[in-house]
Amino acid sequence: xxxxxxxxxxxxxxxxxxxxxxxxxxxxxxxxxxxxxxxxxxxxxxxxxxxxxxxxxxxxxxxxxxxxxxxxxxxxxxxxxxxxxxxxxxxxxxxxxxxxxxxxxxxxxxxxxxxxxxxxxxxxxxxxxxxxxxxxxxxxxxxxxxxxxxxxxxxxxxxxxxxxxxxxxxxxxxxxxxxxxxxxxxxxxxxxxxxxxxxxxxxxxxxxxxxxxxxxxxxxxxxxxxxxxxxxxxxxxxxxxxxxxxxxxxxxxxxxxxxxxxxxxxxxxxxxxxxxxxxxxxxxxxxxxxxxxxxxxxxxxxxxxxxxxxxxxxxxxxxxxxxxxxxxxxxxxxxxxxxxxxxxxxxxxxxxxxxxxxxxxxxxxxxxxxxxxxxxxxxxxxxxxxxxxxxxx
Amino acid sequence: xxxxxxxxxxxxxxxxxxxxxxxxxxxxxxxxxxxxxxxxxxxxxxxxxxxxxxxxxxxxxxxxxxxxxxxxxxxxxxxxxxxxxxxxxxxxxxxxxxxxxxxxxxxxxxxxxxxxxxxxxxxxxxxxxxxxxxxxxxxxxxxxxxxxxxxxxxxxxxxxxxxxxxxxxxxxxxxxxxxxxxxxxxxxxxxxxxxxxxxxxxxxxxxxxxxxxxxxxxxxxxxxxxxxxxxxxxxxxxxxxxxxxxxxxxxxxxxxxxxxxxxxxxxxxxxxxxxxxxxxxxxxxxxxxxxxxxxxxxxxxxxxxxxxxxxxxxxxxxxxxxxxxxxxxxxxxxxxxxxxxxxxxxxxxxxxxxxxxxxxxxxxxxxxxxxxxxxxxxxxxxxxxxxxxxxxxxxxxxxxxxxxxxxxxxxxxxxxxxxxxxxxxxxxxxxxxxxxxxxxxxxxxxxxxxxxxxxxxxxxxxxxxx
Numbered sequence: 001x002x003x004x005x006x007x008x009x010x011x012x013x014x015x016x017x018x019x020x021x022x023x024x025x026x027x028x029x030x031x032x033x034x035x036x037x038x039x040x041x042x043x044x045x046x047x048x049x050x051x052x053x054x055x056x057x058x059x060x061x062x063x064x065x066x067x068x069x070x071x072x073x074x075x076x077x078x079x080x081x082x083x084x085x086x087x088x089x090x091x092x093x094x095x096x097x098x099x100x101x102x103x104x105x106x107x108x109x110x111x112x113x114x115x116x117x118x119x120x121x122x123x124x125x126x127x128x129x130x131x132x133x134x135x136x137x138x139x140x141x142x143x144x145x146x147x148x149x150x151x152x153x154x155x156x157x158x159x160x161x162x163x164x165x166x167x168x169x170x171x172x173x174x175x176x177x178x179x180x181x182x183x184x185x186x187x188x189x190x191x192x193x194x195x196x197x198x199x200x201x202x203x204x205x206x207x208x209x210x211x212x213x214x215x216x217x218x219x220x221x222x223x224x225x226x227x228x229x230x231x232x233x234x235x236x237x238x239x240x241x242x243x244x245x246x247x248x249x250x251x252x253x254x255x256x257x258x259x260x261x262x263x264x265x266x267x268x269x270x271x272x273x274x275x276x277x278x279x280x281x282x283x284x285x286x287x288x289x290x291x292x293x294x295x296x297x298x299x300x301x302x303x304x305x306x307x308x309x310x311x312x313x314x315x316x317x318x319x320x321x322x323x324x325x326x327x328x329x330x331x332x333x334x335x336x337x338x339x340x341x342x343x344x345x346x347x348x349x350x351x352x353x354x355x356x357x358x359x360x361x362x363x364x365x366x367x368x369x370x371x372x373x374x375x376x377x378x379x380x381x382x383x384x385x386x387x388x389x390x391x392x393x
Numbered sequence: 394x395x396x397x398x399x400x401x402x403x404x405x406x407x408x409x410x411x412x413x414x415x416x417x418x419x420x421x422x423x424x425x426x427x428x429x430x431x432x433x434x435x436x437x438x439x440x441x442x443x444x445x446x447x448x449x450x451x452x453x454x455x456x457x458x459x460x461x462x463x464x465x466x467x468x469x470x471x472x473x474x475x476x477x478x479x480x481x482x483x484x485x486x487x488x489x490x491x492x493x494x495x496x497x498x499x500x501x502x503x504x505x506x507x508x509x510x511x512x513x514x515x516x517x518x519x520x521x522x523x524x525x526x527x528x529x530x531x532x533x534x535x536x537x538x539x540x541x542x543x544x545x546x547x548x549x550x551x552x553x554x555x556x557x558x559x560x561x562x563x564x565x566x567x568x569x570x571x572x573x574x575x576x577x578x579x580x581x582x583x584x585x586x587x588x589x590x591x592x593x594x595x596x597x598x599x600x601x602x603x604x605x606x607x608x609x610x611x612x613x614x615x616x617x618x619x620x621x622x623x624x625x626x627x628x629x630x631x632x633x634x635x636x637x638x639x640x641x642x643x644x645x646x647x648x649x650x651x652x653x654x655x656x657x658x659x660x661x662x663x664x665x666x667x668x669x670x671x672x673x674x675x676x677x678x679x680x681x682x683x684x685x686x687x688x689x690x691x692x693x694x695x696x697x698x699x700x701x702x703x704x705x706x707x708x709x710x711x712x713x714x715x716x717x718x719x720x721x722x723x724x725x726x727x728x729x730x731x732x733x734x735x736x737x738x739x740x741x742x743x744x745x746x747x748x749x750x751x752x753x754x755x756x757x758x759x760x761x762x763x764x765x766x767x768x769x770x771x772x773x774x775x776x777x778x779x780x781x782x783x784x785x786x787x788x789x790x791x792x793x794x795x796x797x798x799x800x801x802x803x804x805x806x807x808x809x810x811x812x813x814x815x816x817x818x819x820x821x822x823x824x825x826x827x828x829x830x831x832x833x834x835x836x837x838x839x840x841x842x843x844x845x846x847x848x849x850x851x852x853x854x855x856x857x858x859x
Contacts (some may be wrong), residue, residue, distance in 0.1 A: 141804045144791030150791075152829045201824060202791040249816060250759045250767035252808040256789050379806065379816070 003272035007098040008236040009226035010218050010389075012041025015349040018214035018336040019183040023215030023330035026058065026112045027068040033108055034069050039219040041229045045069070049102040050218070051076045054089030054109035055341035057116070065108060083376025084241065085109060087385040090218060091239045097220055102368075104225070109346070111213030111339030140200035140208055142213025143291040143377055147202045149256035150293060154308045161202060164311040165292035166193030169206045169334060171314075172289060175321050176331025183212045183337040194286035207292040212337025218352075223392070224297035232356045237271025237369060237388040257308075259375065261384035262301035267388040270303075273369065278303040279318075279325055282388075283368030284354055286347035288375040289332040298373060299327075302386070321362060321374060329354065329362050340376070344385065347372035355391050363375040367391070395505045396548030398512070399689055401441025402657045403434050403537040404699035406821045406853075411642070411711040414531055421705065423534040425520045427715040427799040428820060428838040431458040431537070432468050433848065435518040436475045436837040438537035440649075440782060442514070445691030446541060448476060452510035453483040455501060457493035457517040457649045461486060462846045464569065472516065475837050475848065477746040477779050490596050491565070491675025492537070492615065494653040498827060499679060501542040502552055508585065512543035519589025519648030522716060524573045529565075532618050534645025538653035550660060550669065550683045556597035559677040560590045565617070578794055579618075587621050587674050592628040594678035595670070600681060609682075610667035613637040613655035614681035615674050617646055631670075643700065649675075658696045660689065694856065702856055706823075714799055721799065732847060743779075747850045748837060749813045750775035758812030780835065784810045785852055787831040792824040798841075804828050821853040 014036025016029050024032075038045055053065045055078060062076030079089040086109030093105045170190050176182045188206060196204035226233040242264035248254040266278075275281050285304070289295040296310040304325055305313040313319065319327035328334065329349040333343060351370035353359045362388035370389045377383050404787070408421035415468040425434060435456055443451075454476075456469035462505050469484040487500075489491040494517035501513035518537035523529025564577050564586040566743055576582060591614065599605055612631050612658055616622040619641040637655045652673040659669050663685040672680040706712055742748045742762060749760030755769040758778050765772050785807040793802050803819040805827070820838055833852035840847035 140795055141791045141793040141802075142794070145789040145804065145806055148791060148829065149789040173607065197794070198792070199795050201790075201794075203791075245767065247767055248816055249806070250763065252788075252812055254814075254815040255804070 003238060004094055004098055004236050005238055005272050005274070005340050006223060006235050008094045008148045009223045009233040010220050010236070010348070010352055011226050011229035011233045012043060012219035013217065013349050014040060014348055015216040016214050017181050018212045018339065018342070018346070020114050021213040022114065024160050026064070026102050026110065029110050029112065029213065030065060030068045030108060033110065033215035033217040034106065037106070037219050041219045043104070043219060043229065046107045047074065047076060049104055050074055050093075050096060051106040051108070052079060052089040052093040053077070053341070054079050054086035054107070054344060055111060056080050056082065056085050057340065058112050059110070077326065082383045083290070083338070083340055084344060084374040084383045084385040085341040086216070086346070087239070087348075087374050087387055088241060088344070089341075090345060090348065090387070091241060091385065093220060094236055094239065097222055100222075104219065104221045105275055106217065106219055107345065108215060108217045109341040109344055111341045112213050112337055113211050114213050140203055143293050144200035144203045145379070146256045146297060147293040150297065151202065153255070153257050156311070158202060160311070162194050163190070164296060164314055165176040165203070165207050166190050167314045168289065168292040168295050171320055172328045172332045172334035175329050175362060176335025179330045179335060182331045182335040183185055183210050183255065184331070184335045203291055203293065209290050209333035210337035212339050214339040214342040214346065215334065216342050216349050218252070218345055218348060223360065233301050233392060234352050234355050235390050235392055237390045238269040239382070239385065239387045240268025241271070241385045242268070243383045244377070244381045246380040249378075251378065254380070257297065259297060259382055261382040261385065262298055262375065265384040265386040266302045269388050273388040275369065275388065279305070281369055282325055282371050283366050284326045284329055284351060285371040285373065286330070286350055286371045287327055288331065288343075289328055289334050290338055294375060295327070295332070298375070302371075302373065321364065326364050329359070329364060344372065344374050347374070348387065348389070351389050355389065394546070394548050394551055395502060395544050396542070396686065397553035398541040398543045398545050399442050399444070399446060399691055399693065400538065400540045400549065400657045400660060401438050401444070401693045402654050402696055402699060403438035403518075405429055405434065405535055406702060406704050407706055408703045409607055409706045409712050411531060413707055413712070414526055418531060421703075422531075422645035423536055423647070424706065424712060424715070424839075425535040426821060428851070429535075430462060430518070430519050430839055430846065431460045431518040432462065432471055432475075433837045433839060434520065434535065434537035435472055435516040435539065438518065438539040439472065439476055439514060440514060441693045442539035442541050443476065444693055449479055449512050450512050451478050451482060453501070453504060453513040455485055455487060455497040455513065455515040457487040457492070457497040457515065458519050459489060459491060459567070459649055461488055462522045471745070472847065474741060474745040475750065475781075477781065491648055491680055492652070492673035492677060493649040493675070494651070495671065495673040495679035495681065498540060498542070498653070498681065499555060499557070501540070504546055505542055512541060515540050515542065516597055517650040517653050519650050521648045522573050525713065525718060528579070528618070529576060530575050532641060532646050534640070534647050536647035536654055538657050540653065544783055548686050550685045550687050552681050553684050554598060554602045554682040555679065556594055556601055557677065557679045558590055558594045558597065561676065562586050563745065580616065583621050583624070587617055588628045591625075591674050591678045594680040595629045598670070598680040598682060599716060604682070606632075606635070608668055609635060609670045610663060611635060611659040612672070613652060613659045614639065614672050615646070615652040615655075617674070656766055660685065661696055664710055664737045677719050698856065731740035732845070737847065743846060747779065747781035748762070749778045749780050751778045751812070758809070760809070760815055762814045777813075779807050780813055780815065781837070781850060783835070784855055785815065785833045785835065787819065787827065787829060787833060787852070788814070789829060790819060790827045794829070805852055807833055815850075815852070817849070818851045819853065820851040826854065
């Protein structure tokens with residue numbers, strides 16, 4: 001089996017403001033993200049040979065990109081894969097480059113969630129085709145079940161568990177204050193996070209990310225063509241994707257303190273990238289903090305800390321922006337919100353800017369390898385993507 | 394002998410404090426939870442009745458109620474699927490008549506005696522609505538009872554005689570499309586209606602059997618009000634202590650189910666050889682005489698257990714919302730997508746019968762049913778496993794404040810005894826009661842759709858039979 005390592009280079013990226021963008025249309029979001037990427041790469045849009053778009057709820061066809069960008073009859077493929085839609089669109093575009101079929105490819109992830117209200121997150125399905133036995137609420141309950149069990153299995157009192165989760169929220173909010181494009185840019189205190197109104201026990205309002213609109217774009221090519229655009233291009237080191245067959249729901253006794261999909265996707269990505277000691281080798285990671293508990297469990301699944309030690313590592317500041325492994329240095333989903341198809345590309349944007357030392361106040365000194373992670377779906381049948389990036393040698 | 398093989402009752406957990414209806418009223422009335430209706434209560438009573446019984450032995454099902462959710466469409470068919478009964482059986486509803494329970498009992502007995510069915514299950518349930526603050530609302534309650542009638546060596550009781558009266562009287566009625574019950578003047582209802590007609594049926598039974606009031610150990614009477622109950626001795630010759638407590642101020646008049654629930658309570662307190670009387674009222678009266686042969690010994694929940702397990706609702710508005718009388722604030726409520734009748738049909742085994750499957754190759758129980766085994770990947774080699782009558786243990790839980798709706802939902806992942814895992818709501822419990830490791834049992838409840846109603850299985854705190 002071959003790998004994607006060093007076969008794809010990112011030469012340009014763009015990212016819109018994320019938030020409740022009442023005045024921005026899908027066209028505005030797509031055009032702004034794409035043209036920032038064009039300008040960043042210094043490329044004539046006519047040179048784009050194919051495009052992939054990641055979107056979950058609103059765009060049902062490739063023309064969703066062709067129309068606003070006036071693409072010249074090139075192939076456009078829409079990818080939907082829950083919260084991994086953006087990263088999976090990027091992954092498929094990478095395959096096209098690695099195969100040598102195209103030289104230059106555009107990837108855009110976007111989502112306009114706020115037009116539809118909260119039901120935009122769930123309303124695509126015919127009841128009872130999914131989740132008939134549980135309230136069709138927001139996804140919080142899904143992850144709350146993991147929180148309850150994490151506290152229980154590691155003997156954490158409610159306060160101890162909440163403190164761990166709140167510490168993650170405080171960290172991400174702090175990072176978000178330095179992100180001009182984030183939806184939320186304010187500090188929160190540990191006490192505020194711990195006492196925030198409950199949304200799904202044990203998760204409070206400040207354990208959850210927001211619902212926002214946004215778009216992000218990347219232009220990719222083969223490394224040998226990348227030099228034409230810039231010296232500080234970024235290389236793809238590996239991408240893993242895992243889709244769960246629902247074992248954690250179908251088999252009694254399966255635990256709720258790990259996500260098997262996380263482990264499988266990370267194994268695949270680490271194998272491609274040649275990573276054996278993630279905590280030492282990875283300098284910066286964008287983890288899917290849809291809820292703080294997801295970020296906590298993901299530290300353990302991805303090998304950033306031993307099982308059951310998330311609390312210890314979080315409280316020691318290991319994952320702070322100036323810690324050993326900076327996690328969600330741009331504020332994460334917590335501060336950007338989660339416009340489903342856009343999030344994966346937005347994460348890559350942060351890694352890209354950090355590796356080019358253009359992350360402003362958020363800039364980490366040493367970035368080594370960078371990782372992005374997305375997780376979406378329901379218990380036992382999550383889709384997880386893990387992507388690894390590096391600077392050119 | 395043809396007789397009662399087993400019986401089961403159901404009283405919802407919830408009691409409305411009667412002082413919430415009007416200051417000064419004493420006691421409580423049993424009320425169906427926000428997610429209960431006559432079908433779900435009938436399922437609960439029938440499941441109790443069927444404990445220790447092979448459900449494949451049931452040849453007919455009769456559902457008696459004045460408050461079924463459909464005017465056109467049979468509710469007994471829903472009940473049959475929820476109970477996972479055979480499909481080659483006769484099912485019917487008996488509706489529109491408050492004495493439907495005893496009519497069902499008579500029909501069931503006649504079916505078995507005629508040889509058209511070996512075992513007939515009859516369930517009666519009601520959840521009647523009086524106008525807020527009215528006398529009907531004050532004295533009515535919600536509940537259900539179920540009886541299995543069949544030919545057996547050792548019945549719980551046999552029916553030795555019966556006498557019916559048919560009567561046409563506009564005393565209590567509800568027309569098509571009306572939400573609330575209409576009533577005539579109290580004295581007309583009680584004296585010209587209830588006491589006169591029930592008296593005729595009881596006296597008819599006595600004289601046809603050559604018996605008198607003193608020959609009965611206990612009598613179970615449907616009664617619309619405490620006043621009627623107090624007046625029964627004068628009409629029937631029975632002493633008040635011979636009459637089963639009709640549970641006013643505790644449960645209330647449970648409509649079609651009332652006489653059968655009280656008969657079940659009387660059977661529980663009876664000795665072998667006791668002679669019992671049951672009498673109903675509604676467009677006439679049926680009086681039946683029973684002889685007690687033995688106990689109901691399959692671990693059914695007792696009336697005392699139902700009476701002791703209760704939660705009081707003090708907030709009248711909460712009750713009015715549960716019954717749909719007060720509207721909900723829908724601005725943040727859960728959006729209910731359109732119900733797909735095709736998906737409901739395809740997933741009936743899973744959703745309505747709560748059947749999972751067990752892999753013949755590796756023995757793994759899985760729910761909902763799968764085509765390819767989750768564990769060993771063997772294809773299409775499964776046996777059906779009914780989960781609805783099994784116990785479970787909460788593996789994890791939450792309380793979803795974002796879901797909206799009438800009551801805070803507590804989603805759980807619940808592991809089932811013998812294998813299988815179910816993602817379901819914990820009902821009849823507050824967030825303070827929810828715990829990892831909590832023992833639960835399963836109960837059919839209303840789902841999310843109001844029109845048409847749909848049904849889903851939920852978990853509720855396990856209560857051991859006494």
